[in-house]
Amino acid sequence: MSTTQPQSPLAAPETKVAPSRWRLAMQAIVQGNGIISVLAVLIAVVVGSIMIAATNEEVQTTAGYFFARPMDMIGAVWDAVAGAYAALFRGAIYNFNADSFAIGIRPLTETLKFATPLIAAGLGVGLAFRAGLFNIGGQGQMLMAAAAGGYVATQWDLPMGLHLIAAIVAGMIAGAIWAGIAGLLKARTGAHEVITTIMLNHIAFYLLAWMLATQGILQAPGSSNPKTAPMPDTAVLPQLLGPQYKLHAGFLLALVAVAFTWWLLERSSLGFRFRAVGENPAAARVAGIDVGRMYLVVMLIAGALVGIAGISQILGTETSGFGGAIDAGIGFDAITVALLGRSSPLGILAAGLLFGAFKTGGFTMQSSQGIPIEIVLVVQSLIVLFIAAPPLVRAMFGLPQPGARKKPKKPKKNAAQIAEEVSA
Incomplete structure (x- = not known):
């Protein structure tokens, strides 16, 4: 009858201690x-x-x-x-040298105003990034949205409320169509979206220039300047904090766009297909996803989001009429915002606010400290x-x-193994 000898404590196997919750959290942050x-x-x-x-x-x-x-x-x-x-x-945030709180908070409202189109356009660029597409056509989509929204605002006579909604919808549709052209070419012919969107930027710029120089389309009646007439009061985005501030309801539209994009990417089946195509188009195709159709749909939605940026410019910021430079470089700045925000809706929101602060505060740095705006x-x-x-x-x-393999640690020897090596 055999008896099992109790194992010596010296030879007891080491027990691994599970990492704490805080350690795991720090690892997730660092990596x-x-x-x-x-x-x-x-x-x-x-x-x-x-x-x-x-x-x-x-x-x-x-x-x-x-x-x-x-x-x-x-x-x-x-x-x-x-x-x-x-x-x-x-x-950019608060002027602590101001005489009153109402005046001191004005820089923050300016930051939010400047951030509004950056957030909306950044969402359009970031959404396309998540589907594996490089939407470099934010400028053209903004210009076409401004053209369509400006036409409805200045040429249509509609009651208050309905007029504003019609202009917003027209701008979003125009932006969606302009981006959808690149998506359709990508889906049907395989044309690279970077090339097509850049070329569409040039087409949109000169097409808008023609519209602004043509009576009956966008040019102000009785004027020879390439500029539209002022936006009527029935089609202007309302001021959020009163006439003493320039912050308008376009900021609320941008926040709604952030919430919608987050839901689309994180909670909808369509967003899951977007992300699957962006991760691996070949695997998505094998799984039964129509990759070409996803390219078209994501560009349509992305163009509509960028269209919000164009609409917020003409109906909220430049209500006295706009010209060919209405995009103000926002279409390309949106690429930076999307990259900084890691194509995440909440990240893009934070990045848009940061760049809005840079833009607003840069003027104060230049005027009060004599610092060149180029440094910003x-x-x-x-x-x-x-x-x-x-x-x-x-x-x-x-x-x-990330992904770096750690060198495997050599197992520690117990006392029995060390004694056996010494005796040998």
């Missing part, structure tokens, strides 16, 4: 893509600070005798950088640069690369 956007903004701000200090006259003067009195230069650098970003805050543009460009190179950002901060 996720969101941290790259945050760090990209941080690096860009640091580089911008160096440029602000380098272009400051006081810093340049004190640098001449740095070794004699180094604290002078250090103080000048601090004053230049702190003054610049304090001006950015005053111009450099900061924005650096954000895109670092976002486009996640391995660089991870290497700079020592973060683990």
Whole structure:
């Protein structure tokens, strides 16, 4: 009869301790893509600070005798950088030098106004990104939305309420059709959407220029200038906080668009098919998804979202009439917003607010501190640069690369194994 000897405590196998919830959360944050956007903004701000200090006259003067009195230069650098970003805050969030709260909060309303078209257009670009398409045609889609919405607003005579809705719907449909052309070409002929959307931008620009120069279409009656008549009161987006602020209901439209896009991507079967096509078109096709149809549908929806940006410009911001430069570079800035937001609706919302703050606060930095507005543009460009190179950002901060395999650890030897090796 055999008896089992109890195992020695020295030879007991090691028990693995499960990582704590906080450790798992920190690993998810460090290995996720969101941290790259945050760090990209941080690096860009640091580089911008160096440029602000380098272009400051006081810093340049004190640098001449740095070794004699180094604290002078250090103080000048601090004053230049702190003054610049304090001006950015005053111009974008709250002016703490204002006489009243109503005046002090005005910069925030300006930031929200500037962010409105960026958010809407960024959603259109980001939605296409999630389906594996590069929608570079935001400019053309905005221009066509502005043309259609402006025509309905200035040429149609409708009662209040209905007139505004008709103009908004017309703009969204025009943006959807213009983007849908690229989606249809992609689905039927395989034409690359980057080329087609860029060419459609040029077509839209010159088509709008013709409309603005033609009486009876968009040109103001009795005028020879390439500009529309002022938008009638029945087709203007209402002011949200009264006439003393320029924030209009287009911001609410942008928030509705964010909620709709989030639901579409995260909760609907159509959004699941979009994401499946974006991840692997071949696998999606094998699974029974009509990839070509998804290309067309996603571009239609993306164009409608960009159309909201065009409508918010003409019916909310430029109500006195608009010309051929109504897009104001928003169509291309939307690409940056979508990249910074990682094509996530909530991320795009945050990125749009950030870039709206940069744009609004940049004017205050220039006027009060004498800082070139180009530095703000450099900061924005650096954000895109670092976002486009996640391995660089991870290497700079020592973060683990996603998908990197860890070297397997050698199992620790217990006391019995060590004694056996020594005796041998």
